[in-house]
Amino acid sequence: MQFELTEEERMIQKTARDFANKDLAPVAAESNKTGEFPEAIFKKLGELGFMGMTVPEEYGGVNLGTFCLVLALEELGRVCASTAVAVSVHNSLVNWVILKHGSEELRKRYLPDLATAEIIGAYAVTEPEAGSDVAALRLSSVRDGDEYRLDGTKIFISTGDKAGINIVFGRTDPKDRKGGISAFVVENAFPGFSIGKTEEKMGLTASTTVELVFEDCRVPAGNILGGEGDGMRIALGALDGGRIGIAALSVGIAQAALDEAVLFAREREQFGTRIIDFQSTQWKIAEMAMQIEAARLLVYRAAKLRDASTPCPKEAAMAKLLATRVANQAAFDALQIHGGVGYTKEFLVERLFRDARAGEIYEGTSEIQRLVISRRVIEEYERMFPTE
Amino acid sequence: MKIITLLKRAPDTEARILINREGTGIQEEGVKFVISTYDEYAVEEGLRLKEKMGGDSKVTVVCVGPEEATEMIRTALAMGADDAVHICDPAIKESEPFITAAVLAKAIKDNGFDIIFCGKQAIDDDMAQVQSILAEMLDIPQVNVATSFEISESGDKAVLRRRIEGGDEKVETQLPVIISCEKGLNEPRYASLPGIMKAKKKEIRTKALADLGMADAQGEIRSKILKWLPIPKGGECKVVEGEDVPTAVKELVRLLREEAKAL
Structure with missing residues (x-):
C-alpha cells in the first residue's frame, strides 16, 4: 500500500492548489455573492487541462485518471465548492459516459471541445x-x-x-x-x-x-x-465516479473549515486567552483533523480502484457518505469556533456551512449510500456464509 | 538562441523555518520546498523570450542542488523549459556563492549560452551574490533586479528597466548577458497538466563535479557559515498610557531617557 504521492501527482496537486488560491479564490468570493457564473475560470481550467482529466490524448485530454482528478477536486473544493461541482460533473460524468459509451463520431465531435472547456458539459x-x-x-x-x-x-x-x-x-x-x-x-x-x-x-x-x-x-x-x-446501465456505470468526485470536493470543504477554524482560534481571545488554548476548541480540531484524514484516504482508495477499472460501488459510496458527513460536521464545528461572526457572510465558514449541506443530497443521498453499502456488505456475507 | 534559466530549491515562503539543533542549517522535516520565487520569474521570462524568438530557441534549466531539487526542475520543464542540467554532488553541501557560481559557470559554458536569467536572490539565504560572481566568471555584463525586459529585433541587444530609489532605470545591454529578475517582471505561468505529462519525457542531465572536470570545488570556497542562529526574541512591549496625549508623550520621553537610555 502506497501512501506517498508521486512527483507527478504532487505537481498536479500544486498546480491545482496555486490556481485555486491565486485565480479562483478572489473570483469565488465575488461569484458566490452575486451568483454570477465564473465563465473565465472554466476557460483557464480548460487551458490547464483540468477539464479533460480522464479523456485520452487522442481526444484532446490529458488522461491522468480519477486519482489525479480527486487531487484537483479537493483543491478546488477547498476554495469554491460551486466550481468544483461543475468540474466534477464535467469530468466524471459527462466526459466519462461519452468516452465509455459514445460512438467514435460522438467522441470526436464532443470530447475535444469538452476537454478544453470550449463547452461545458x-x-x-x-x-x-x-x-x-x-x-x-x-x-x-x-x-x-x-x-x-x-x-x-x-x-x-x-x-x-x-x-x-x-x-x-x-x-x-x-x-x-x-x-x-x-x-x-x-x-x-x-x-x-x-x-x-x-x-x-x-x-x-x-x-x-x-x-x-x-x-x-x-x-x-x-x-x-x-x-x-442502455440508459440505466450507463447511469449506473458513471455513478461511482460521480460520487468519488463529490466526496473529493467535500474533503476540500472540510479542509477549508479546519484551516479557517485554526487560524481564527489562534487570533481570537476570550477570558484573557486565545480560544485555541481552550480544550473545547482543541478537541474539535483533533476530531476534524482525524475525520478529514479518514475521509481523504477513503476517497483516495476509491479513486485508485476506479483507475484500476475495479468495480467499486461500496468504496465510492463509503467515501461519499463519510466525506460529505465530515464536511458538514467540520463546517458546523468551524462555525461554532467562530461564534457570532461565523454566522455572518463576512467569514468563509458561513459559505462552507451552506455548501457542505448539498453534499449529503446530490449524487445519491446519504440514505442511498447506506443502502448501497449495506447491500454489498450483506451480499459479501451471503457469499461467505450462505443461508441454508 | 540558447537561453539559460537558473533555479534553486528553497523552502516555501509560507513555511515556518526552524534552525536545526546543531546550528548547521534548517529543519527540513515537514517543510515544503518550491522553486525559489524569483527564479520562477526567471523561468517565465526565459520561456517568453523563447516564444518570441521561435526557431530553434531553447530554454535550458541549470540547477545546483540536492537530489530532491529534481521536482523543482521537473516543474520548470512542465512550465515549458526544454531540458535541464542538474549538478548534484555530495561535495557541494553548503550553499556557498563561490562554489555555486563556479559550478554553474562550468556547466553553462559546456552547454553554451546567449542569455542567462536568474532570480535577484534566493528566498532562503538572501545572499544575492551568485549572479554577480557568475557574470565575472563568464566575463559578461549583468543587469540586476530587472522589472522589464525587451529583446531587440536583431536579438543581440536587450533593453531593461530596473527599479531604483524613486523611479526606474532604463538599461541597454549587449548579449550575452545575465539578468536577475525582480517581482513584477512577469506573472509566471502554471505548470499545466499537458505540460506536466510532457515534462516526464524531457531530459535532465544529472552531473557530479567530476563530470564537469571539477574534482574538488573546495578551493573555490571564499566564505564559511559558522553557525545558524534563531532570530532573538523581541523585548517586551510597553504601552504608555496617560490622561491625555501631552501627558503620555512626556512619560514616553522620560522612559526613553531614563529606562531605555535612548535619548
Whole structure:
C-alpha cells in the first residue's frame, strides 16, 4: 500500500492548489455573492487541462485518471465548492459516459471541445418524480426517423444552462421500467430545448441549478449513447465516479473549515486567552483533523480502484457518505469556533456551512449510500456464509 | 538562441523555518520546498523570450542542488523549459556563492549560452551574490533586479528597466548577458497538466563535479557559515498610557531617557 504521492501527482496537486488560491479564490468570493457564473475560470481550467482529466490524448485530454482528478477536486473544493461541482460533473460524468459509451463520431465531435472547456458539459437525470428512484424517470424519447423526439422536463440540473451539451436520460420504452431508459447527447442549441426555472439555492451559489424543458426537441439518432435501453446501465456505470468526485470536493470543504477554524482560534481571545488554548476548541480540531484524514484516504482508495477499472460501488459510496458527513460536521464545528461572526457572510465558514449541506443530497443521498453499502456488505456475507 | 534559466530549491515562503539543533542549517522535516520565487520569474521570462524568438530557441534549466531539487526542475520543464542540467554532488553541501557560481559557470559554458536569467536572490539565504560572481566568471555584463525586459529585433541587444530609489532605470545591454529578475517582471505561468505529462519525457542531465572536470570545488570556497542562529526574541512591549496625549508623550520621553537610555 502506497501512501506517498508521486512527483507527478504532487505537481498536479500544486498546480491545482496555486490556481485555486491565486485565480479562483478572489473570483469565488465575488461569484458566490452575486451568483454570477465564473465563465473565465472554466476557460483557464480548460487551458490547464483540468477539464479533460480522464479523456485520452487522442481526444484532446490529458488522461491522468480519477486519482489525479480527486487531487484537483479537493483543491478546488477547498476554495469554491460551486466550481468544483461543475468540474466534477464535467469530468466524471459527462466526459466519462461519452468516452465509455459514445460512438467514435460522438467522441470526436464532443470530447475535444469538452476537454478544453470550449463547452461545458452537464448531466440531466433528475425529474420531479425521479430523484433517488432513477428508474421512475419519464422524459419521453420517441424515435422518429433519423431523430429522437424528446418531451418533458428535467430539474435541479447543475450548470445545465451554461453548458454546451447536456447528457439527457429519457424513456424509450414506457413498459420496461429499468430497461426502457436511454441516454442522449443533447446540444443546448438543438431546437425544442430551453431552460426553465432557475433554482434559488441555499448554497453552491456560484453555480446555477436549472430546469431543462424539452418541447418536441429533435435529437439526431446518432446522438444516443450506447443503444436504446442502455440508459440505466450507463447511469449506473458513471455513478461511482460521480460520487468519488463529490466526496473529493467535500474533503476540500472540510479542509477549508479546519484551516479557517485554526487560524481564527489562534487570533481570537476570550477570558484573557486565545480560544485555541481552550480544550473545547482543541478537541474539535483533533476530531476534524482525524475525520478529514479518514475521509481523504477513503476517497483516495476509491479513486485508485476506479483507475484500476475495479468495480467499486461500496468504496465510492463509503467515501461519499463519510466525506460529505465530515464536511458538514467540520463546517458546523468551524462555525461554532467562530461564534457570532461565523454566522455572518463576512467569514468563509458561513459559505462552507451552506455548501457542505448539498453534499449529503446530490449524487445519491446519504440514505442511498447506506443502502448501497449495506447491500454489498450483506451480499459479501451471503457469499461467505450462505443461508441454508 | 540558447537561453539559460537558473533555479534553486528553497523552502516555501509560507513555511515556518526552524534552525536545526546543531546550528548547521534548517529543519527540513515537514517543510515544503518550491522553486525559489524569483527564479520562477526567471523561468517565465526565459520561456517568453523563447516564444518570441521561435526557431530553434531553447530554454535550458541549470540547477545546483540536492537530489530532491529534481521536482523543482521537473516543474520548470512542465512550465515549458526544454531540458535541464542538474549538478548534484555530495561535495557541494553548503550553499556557498563561490562554489555555486563556479559550478554553474562550468556547466553553462559546456552547454553554451546567449542569455542567462536568474532570480535577484534566493528566498532562503538572501545572499544575492551568485549572479554577480557568475557574470565575472563568464566575463559578461549583468543587469540586476530587472522589472522589464525587451529583446531587440536583431536579438543581440536587450533593453531593461530596473527599479531604483524613486523611479526606474532604463538599461541597454549587449548579449550575452545575465539578468536577475525582480517581482513584477512577469506573472509566471502554471505548470499545466499537458505540460506536466510532457515534462516526464524531457531530459535532465544529472552531473557530479567530476563530470564537469571539477574534482574538488573546495578551493573555490571564499566564505564559511559558522553557525545558524534563531532570530532573538523581541523585548517586551510597553504601552504608555496617560490622561491625555501631552501627558503620555512626556512619560514616553522620560522612559526613553531614563529606562531605555535612548535619548
